[in-house]
Amino acid sequence: MRDLFTLSVLVTVLASGVRLATTYLLAALGETIGQRSGVLNLGVDGVMLLSAFGAYWTALETENLWLAALVGMLVGLLMGVVYAVITLVFRAEQGISGIGIYLFGLGFSDLLFEEIVGTPTPSARLPTLSVPLLADIPYVGEALFEHNLMTFLAFAMVPVIAFLLFRTTFGMNVRAVGENPEAADSLGVSVFWVRFRAILIGNAMAGLAGAALTLRLGNFQNNLTQGLGFIAVALVYFGAWRPRGVMLGALLYGIVGALVLQLKARQIIPLEASDLAAMAPAVLTIVALVVLAGRVEAPSALTQPFSRD
Amino acid sequence: MTDRANPPEADDRLEEGDQPVPLLEMRNITKRFPGVVANEDVSFDLHAGEVHTLLGENGAGKSTLMKVLFGLYRPDEGEIRLRGEPVEIASPTDAIEQRIGMVHQHFMLVPTLTVAENVALGLTSSRGPLTDLDAVSARMGEIADRYGLSVDPSVEVWKLSVGERQRVEIIKALYRDAEVLVLDEPTAVLTPQEVDDLFVVLRQMTEAGRGLVFISHKLREVMDLSDRITVLRNGRVTGSTVPAETSRQQLAEMMVGREVNLAPDKPPVDTGAARLVLRNVSVIGDRGTLAVNGVDLDVAGGEILGVAGVSGNGQRELAETVAGLRPAEAGSTVELDGTDITAANPATTRSAGLSYVPEERMRDGAIGEFEVRENLLLVNHRNRSFLRGGLFDNERIRQHCQRLVDAFAVKTPTLDTPTSSLSGGNIQKLIMARELDSDPTVLLAAQPTRGVDIGAAEYIHSQLIDLRGRGVAVLVISEDLDEVLALADRIAVMYEGRIVTVVDRADATREGLGLAMAGAASDAE
Numbered sequence: 001m002r003d004l005f006t007l008s009v010l011v012t013v014l015a016s017g018v019r020l021a022t023t024y025l026l027a028a029l030g031e032t033i034g035q036r037s038g039v040l041n042l043g044v045d046g047v048m049l050l051s052a053f054g055a056y057w058t059a060l061e062t063e064n065l066w067l068a069a070l071v072g073m074l075v076g077l078l079m080g081v082v083y084a085v086i087t088l089v090f091r092a093e094q095g096i097s098g099i100g101i102y103l104f105g106l107g108f109s110d111l112l113f114e115e116i117v118g119t120p121t122p123s124a125r126l127p128t129l130s131v132p133l134l135a136d137i138p139y140v141g142e143a144l145f146e147h148n149l150m151t152f153l154a155f156a157m158v159p160v161i162a163f164l165l166f167r168t169t170f171g172m173n174v175r176a177v178g179e180n181p182e183a184a185d186s187l188g189v190s191v192f193w194v195r196f197r198a199i200l201i202g203n204a205m206a207g208l209a210g211a212a213l214t215l216r217l218g219n220f221q222n223n224l225t226q227g228l229g230f231i232a233v234a235l236v237y238f239g240a241w242r243p244r245g246v247m248l249g250a251l252l253y254g255i256v257g258a259l260v261l262q263l264k265a266r267q268i269i270p271l272e273a274s275d276l277a278a279m280a281p282a283v284l285t286i287v288a289l290v291v292l293a294g295r296v297e298a299p300s301a302l303t304q305p306f307s308r309d
Numbered sequence: 310m311t312d313r314a315n316p317p318e319a320d321d322r323l324e325e326g327d328q329p330v331p332l333l334e335m336r337n338i339t340k341r342f343p344g345v346v347a348n349e350d351v352s353f354d355l356h357a358g359e360v361h362t363l364l365g366e367n368g369a370g371k372s373t374l375m376k377v378l379f380g381l382y383r384p385d386e387g388e389i390r391l392r393g394e395p396v397e398i399a400s401p402t403d404a405i406e407q408r409i410g411m412v413h414q415h416f417m418l419v420p421t422l423t424v425a426e427n428v429a430l431g432l433t434s435s436r437g438p439l440t441d442l443d444a445v446s447a448r449m450g451e452i453a454d455r456y457g458l459s460v461d462p463s464v465e466v467w468k469l470s471v472g473e474r475q476r477v478e479i480i481k482a483l484y485r486d487a488e489v490l491v492l493d494e495p496t497a498v499l500t501p502q503e504v505d506d507l508f509v510v511l512r513q514m515t516e517a518g519r520g521l522v523f524i525s526h527k528l529r530e531v532m533d534l535s536d537r538i539t540v541l542r543n544g545r546v547t548g549s550t551v552p553a554e555t556s557r558q559q560l561a562e563m564m565v566g567r568e569v570n571l572a573p574d575k576p577p578v579d580t581g582a583a584r585l586v587l588r589n590v591s592v593i594g595d596r597g598t599l600a601v602n603g604v605d606l607d608v609a610g611g612e613i614l615g616v617a618g619v620s621g622n623g624q625r626e627l628a629e630t631v632a633g634l635r636p637a638e639a640g641s642t643v644e645l646d647g648t649d650i651t652a653a654n655p656a657t658t659r660s661a662g663l664s665y666v667p668e669e670r671m672r673d674g675a676i677g678e679f680e681v682r683e684n685l686l687l688v689n690h691r692n693r694s695f696l697r698g699g700l701f702d703n704e705r706i707r708q709h710c711q712r713l714v715d716a717f718a719v720k721t722p723t724l725d726t727p728t729s730s731l732s733g734g735n736i737q738k739l740i741m742a743r744e745l746d747s748d749p750t751v752l753l754a755a756q757p758t759r760g761v762d763i764g765a766a767e768y769i770h771s772q773l774i775d776l777r778g779r780g781v782a783v784l785v786i787s788e789d790l791d792e793v794l795a796l797a798d799r800i801a802v803m804y805e806g807r808i809v810t811v812v813d814r815a816d817a818t819r820e821g822l823g824l825a826m827a828g829a830a831s832d833a834e
Contacts, residue, residue, distance in 0.1 A: 169434050169440055170438065172422065172430065173430070175422060176419045176426075179420065179422070180420070183416075183418055183419050183427075184431070186417045187432075300420075
């Protein structure tokens with residue numbers, strides 16, 4: 001137990017925490033945009049799975065990581081179009097439709113993997129990059145500035161998404177249709193198209209998150225995400241629909257996850273209890289949501305389909 | 310087809326010589342919904358610089374006509390002309406482009422956005438994809454100076470008072486340079502003084518050549534503000550007039566289509582001892598702040614106590630606390646005929662003799678999806694006389710409900726009709742029937758006639774006066790000052806959670822009460 005609290009171990013935990021936070025962050029930032037527009041997507045995990053397979057297969061076939069990431073995003077976009085049609089055109093109940101999307105992604109990604117690839121085959125992986133100078137800072141450098149491109153991108157997206165939401169006309173429209181779509185409509189803002197675009201952005205980012213996951217691991221398997229996308233949805237609540245809050249939540253989850261891994265590796269948690277320890281993020285989610293319940297207000301029109309009458 | 314349906318071209322030119330072309334003409338508008346004709350052959354016009362009032366009861370078709378004008382509905386028949394030219398208005402965007410503005414009854418504001426963001430919403434930004442809130446704020450300042458409509462552009466709308474929110478709505482329309490401005494029940498949420506202020510702004514707007522469509526059912530205000538009045542009933546125009554040639558009584562009868570009694574008769578009643586006693590009642594509201602602050606009130610048997618005040622000054626919280634739906638703070642006391650019901654739950658307050666007609670009738674008063682029969686049974690559903698062998702005795706229940714429906718003139722096709730398909734007035738009568746059936750000693754009625762047609766309101770008022778005659782203590786909470794003045798024996802005014810004044814009806818003046826409602830004076834005499 002004592003050697004857990006050495007500086008080098010803590011740096012390792014922090015570094016892998018930041019790495020694990022990447023996937024949560026990309027998916028949750030995208031979902032933040034969607035939810036701000038009033039559309040809840042419980043299918044994030046399914047979108048991530050299908051996108052991850054798309055990215056993995058592209059990486060396997062072409063060894064081109066850029067192309068793989070792009071394919072991941074495109075699969076996400078496509079799923080976004082499907083989800084937008086379901087929720088905006090047919091105005092289906094969002095909670096149930098999202099679960100449908102999840103189950104589709106889970107099953108279809110597994111089917112494709114079994115049919116096309118079959119046995120787990122390692123693919124190309126994202127290389128670790130060091131930020132010049134900053135990476136040389138003792139300890140901190142290793143923890144914060146030696147990561148793959150996706151990690152840097154995910155954290156760079158935090159101010160970008162905040163700017164999009166709070167400084168652009170599109171962001172203002174997103175917040176308006178998520179809060180009072182009737183008001184936006186009465187001023188000539190198209191609730192449909194604003195939500196449509198918000199859903200596409202959210203799903204594209206979920207796709208990118210799936211790509212980031214598979215390209216970090218350099219492999220794919222059935223249910224690769226293990227419910228990570230659901231935690232990303234919870235993180236949007238946790239972060240009170242604000243990009244910075246979402247980032248803090250993602251970091252917290254990443255670090256807790258990294259800590260559990262470290263404790264297992266050092267056998268501080270016995271092997272028999274490791275499944276129990278793997279529940280940590282889920283328990284944390286429930287605790288966080290209970291603590292936060294009622295303290296922050298969700299967008300008023302969240303999950304409410306819009307029509308003029 | 311009437312003459313106006315197809316005027317010869319020559320007539321138009323003739324009119325142009327005599328009188329300017331109307332700013333707006335809606336000709337022979339018909340709008341049908343499945344099973345109802347909301348507007349039937351309705352014609353309406355508006356000249357620059359005038360206030361033309363659309364008067365009618367709920368469901369008379371005022372809102373439908375204005376939604377047609379604003380591009381929210383497409384008419385089935387008829388045409389709209391602006392400045393003499395026929396126009397197609399297919400969406401709110403078209404309406405705004407045609408310089409038609411609308412201040413909706415339920416504010417169309419996004420509470421989490423700032424005032425400037427609400428104004429800018431839907432407009433093209435001068436900075437391309439980025440917002441240009443500084444420029445918007447600057448132009449808002451010009452409008453504010455010109456019309457005396459100042460609101461801080463950088464504050465979020467949820468922090469504003471109702472009066473300020475309305476100002477934002479008017480600024481939104483002026484910012485888009487609306488020439489035709491529709492105001493749908495704009496005074497419903499204002500104090501009498503705020504109404505006066507609003508009317509000053511509106512007159513400035515007509516002087517600047519804009520045309521206003523004023524929708525209201527408050528006859529006093531209609532007489533005050535209008536240049537012309539058009540009355541709708543059941544989707545049809547029943548008459549047009551000017552204030553100088555009509556009276557409130559006559560307008561009311563045009564709206565309802567029969568004789569109405571605007572001032573109910575109140576026979577004198579000997580008041581008994583205080584039945585409902587509130588001492589130092591304080592209540593925390595939804596926002597976590599003190600919504601009711603040290604309220605003392607007594608209501609005697611045979612008396613109607615009216616609580617006047619602008620919405621949001623603690624009336625709802627006070628009512629909920631008395632009814633046992635919201636906890637009071639320590640030190641508060643609510644007594645009913647000497648029984649302490651301060652911390653009681655609704656079942657206990659009911660058995661103590663309290664009946665409650667809540668403000669939000671579809672949220673707290675009735676269940677929309679339930680049938681009429683089920684809603685009538687709600688309070689009594691545990692009453693053993695309606696049970697047989699532990700199950701509902703439907704035969705008895707039907708008899709009981711039919712008796713209530715007949716006694717209270719609830720218009721419903723059957724006892725099994727879903728309650729939500731009844732009109733607001735009939736739902737309110739249903740709730741009154743249920744609440745009065747238990748022979749209460751105290752009746753608490755919040756906004757008893759809000760959104761209710763004149764006929765039903767008349768009936769509900771007569772029921773309340775009847776209860777008073779039977780020695781019941783009646784506490785009426787209402788935002789409608791005319792209603793309070795018509796019903797109450799004593800009037801209390803609530804402002805920011807406190808009772809700022811209590812006066813006898815005979816000593817009360819509209820002006821004094823209005824000042825108290827705005828928190829200005831503690832003396833309403």
